[in-house]
Amino acid sequence: MFAVIKTGGKQYRVAANDVITVEKLEAAAGESVTFPVLLLSGETTLVGAPLVEGASVTAEVVEQTRGEKVIAFKKRRRQNSRRKRGHRQDLTVVRITEIATA
16 A cells, blocks of 8 residues: 655655655654645555545654755856855655555
8 A cells, every 4th residue: 555645845655664755844853744645545546636535644753854965056157257055955754654544
């Protein structure tokens, strides 16, 4: 059985005991979070419009972390103009504990 959840403006295909990295959630390590379900697949497939009624995915927060550093470098040739900026995205690592059906 798997489900498609939505968080942080993205969709993730998850199953029980999966460990995924999502956009930062306001929860400490060890806390539980619940995600809305867009699609639920098992013996039959339930597609939500937009959400599957009564279905939810529960996950446990493993840790709060940061992603790899991304360098944004802009250069205008022959103008002696350069700009270098770095960015690290805040991320949350979660472990899927349960997929509750309707």
